[in-house]
Amino acid sequence: MLRVMIVDDHAIVREGLRGMLAAEPGMEVAAEAASGDEAVALAPRVRPDVILMDLRMPGGDGVSAIERLGQGHRVLVLTTFEDDADIVRAVRSGAAGYLLKDASRAALAAAIRDVAAGRTVLAPSVSAKLSAARAAPAPAVLSAREAEVLALVARGLTNAEIGGRLFIGQATVKTHLLRVFAKLGVSDRTAAVMAAIEQGVLPPP
Numbered sequence: 001m002l003r004v005m006i007v008d009d010h011a012i013v014r015e016g017l018r019g020m021l022a023a024e025p026g027m028e029v030a031a032e033a034a035s036g037d038e039a040v041a042l043a044p045r046v047r048p049d050v051i052l053m054d055l056r057m058p059g060g061d062g063v064s065a066i067e068r069l070g071q072g073h074r075v076l077v078l079t080t081f082e083d084d085a086d087i088v089r090a091v092r093s094g095a096a097g098y099l100l101k102d103a104s105r106a107a108l109a110a111a112i113r114d115v116a117a118g119r120t121v122l123a124p125s126v127s128a129k130l131s132a133a134r135a136a137p138a139p140a141v142l143s144a145r146e147a148e149v150l151a152l153v154a155r156g157l158t159n160a161e162i163g164g165r166l167f168i169g170q171a172t173v174k175t176h177l178l179r180v181f182a183k184l185g186v187s188d189r190t191a192a193v194m195a196a197i198e199q200g201v202l203p204p205p
Helices: 011-022 036-046 062-072 084-093 105-116 124-135 144-154 159-166 170-184 189-198
Strands: 002-007 027-033 050-053 075-079 097-100
Touching: 002 011, 002 036, 002 105, 011 027, 011 105, 027 036, 036 050, 036 062, 050 062, 050 105, 062 075, 062 084, 075 105, 084 097, 097 105, 097 124, 144 159, 144 170, 144 189, 159 170, 170 189
Parallel strands: 002 027, 002 050, 050 075, 075 097
Antiparallel strands: none
């Protein structure tokens, strides 16, 4: 029998999942938890084959629980959220699979069996977002002074005004900007500001 632990803060969701899994041959619900903290405390005693883990819960979220559970437990994330940051955090934390709650009973049962067998399972939309996140270039790393100069450029200051504000020469301002352009892969001030905002280097206006 495949032993499954359900971790979700909504009792009605746990009840629905328990009913679904009870109808699956060779599968049983070994335990339930209402938070990540409860799951971390319960899992070593129950030793489930697969943990169905929601992500956003009071009393300990799913990602931190996955990190604390470590490699000794196979975790299948089952959530309504497919935010890129949630996906990347969960997978990097060691989740063996990521499925959305609109999955069919058959898809859920198949995913549990795959995860128990050591395979990775990702919903198609999740897989696409994870691939895009991996392909995305890493944000540029600007020095504190370069970021300071670019922030003043974003406010519309000229090189002379920036130099006066920071007590440096215009030539030094230009040097900083040329380095910023190179790091961001752009060739002018406007493009540098836009690229920095897109990459999260500068806050949006």
